[in-house]
Amino acid sequence: MSSAAHLTSPAFKENAREALADPQLQRSMHGIETGIVDRRRATVARLPEFEALRNSARDIKNHTLAYLDLYLEKFEERCKAAGGHVHYAVTAEEARTTVLDICRSANASLVTKGKSMIGEEIAINDFLEENGITPIETDLGEYLVQIRHELPSHIIMPAVHLTKEQIEADFRRVHTHLPADRNLVEPQTLLTEARVILRERFLAADVGITGANFLVAETGTSIIVTNEGNGDLTQTLPRVHIVLASIEKVVPTLDDVAQFLRLLARSATAQEMSVYTTFSTGPRREGDPDGPNEYHVIILDNGRTAMLGGQFREMLRCIRCGACMNHCPVYAAVGGHTYGWVYPGPMGAVLTPSIVGIENSAHLPNASTFCGRCEEVCPVKIPLPKLMRHWREREFERHLSPAAVRYGLGAWGFLATRPKFYAFAMSLFVFGLGLLGKIAGRFRWLPLAGSWTRHRDFPAPQVQTFQAQWRRRVKTR
């Protein structure tokens, strides 16, 4: 099994067509634009230092990435000194095997999981199940996508694509030991049902697996940020706690973490601060009444060291807040599943090709209007449109673009590098189009642009080309 299991990114266009025609999805996605975007803006406006914090966070990440080997060494040293185990995995396969080995040596049959995008990236649930171990997602959104056998459609709100009615139907389908005629109309009732069912699992689990929002080099600490408290029950109650992290999660100090905490919740959920931010350093100490007996941190590469040395290093600043997708008009229209893998939206359009290869994901960096909202809201100022453009260039260089695009770009290149010929051709084109569209003032259909004009009319050109008008204006001045 490859790390790119369930990959449907090559079918982006088909996925998008289906998503646009799915009324339930469209209803769910509408909430993003009307809800989280406005609330984030209001929360950010209450903190005058927000912009300065963005610069500060960007600089911390840039510094850490430039010294990444040394900060990871320090993290390892401190984590081990606190009694923790540090494992490294170059590939998703290695990470999965490491998790399985730890579970087996703990004789584990039931594993609870906090939300972890690395867990999704390495498809750990399928792998554990294949090996006779039952993984239970405990974040409500992740639990929902797990019982539906889906990928999360958002990195912060995994089940944002679902309506309340769909969730009710899923609970009735899966929780068959409960009375069939129970009332599940209120969202509160749905939440309580999940709370009761998962509470038993928390207390019964042998191993708890969480992700890490940050690793702290100076203390050997892993940090998770959650609102539900599921991540904390996952890592506190079982005998063994496994942290799934990737190399870029490390930051130097606790003071550095404070900078990111001020950005993360505000950008992700429009909260001043998430409910639970937990700093875990090693296993249970002597005399401690609770906490795990074993504490393991798995640090994954999976394509990231290559990003560090190339054009995509800036993507490694990402703190997974999801603001870019919340503000993306394409994401809002087609939803996360359309992107066909673990990471959707603008951050996914840059990250996914680095992990699964551009040949498997060329549509993603093209699924952008380059409106720039993602970069405007990114808490660590990642130039997402620029990075998507880099992927488009590579796609073109490697002859991965469709023939129509290549010929089109070739023709455009021929024209654009011959200014006089360009001006002549355009004036002919505009004149001709102007004549043809004179009566209606618009075109309901144009050759070669049928899919564009299917949804809107193309206005007929008014008089002359822009360049011709400009020349006349300069002369008459």
Place this chain on the structure above:
Amino acid sequence: MTARDTLFASIRQSLGVTGNEPARRATVAERLRNHPRGVIPGRGQLPPAERAKLFVQMVEAANGSADVLASVDAIPSAVAALLRKHNLPMQARRGDDPRLAALPWDRERQLEITTGASDGHQLVSISHAFAGVAETGTLVMASGPDNPTTLNFLPDTHIVVVDAKDIAGDYETVWQRVRESFGIEHLPRAINMITGPSRSADIAQILILGAHGPRRLHVLVVGSP
């Protein structure tokens, strides 16, 4: 080569370094030694009394509730009053923290206090915070033999005592206290920052309190700031 060797070699190849450059090592050592503070919001930079007031405001803004008590002796009756108000059984679990153990619990005859970690069967827990942060109404809890982590998460109602003197304006001030109290190389196993009661918005983006952790968070701010 182990995975560790491969991974570090790839990082160093990408950065164009060997890992042995004295200047790089010095830069990292210096940053860890000085742990520079970044941007600290002006919001929490207030005189002690106003800081405590902002803390309470922010706890309430995060859907928590709070009482301000003049003395620690008032804690048992404040706990009893809260339980009565919400029709809860007069039982609560606390850790062995000496600051909680020393309280005059026997003044509230009906209140039954047990000690130890939670096994999931307690409705109400009482903890003592290491610190509070006014900036966001955040409690900072430090685990240890006397302060079980499970009390922060398993009970339905979590009551947290915080000394008004321990309310800082910002996170960085708390980190400084952590460095002084424990030493940066001897952090408690768990430090839990808690801002309001547990919640989820995973069902159709509707915010509901009480997901997997406590449904109710009540803070007792005690003493003069």
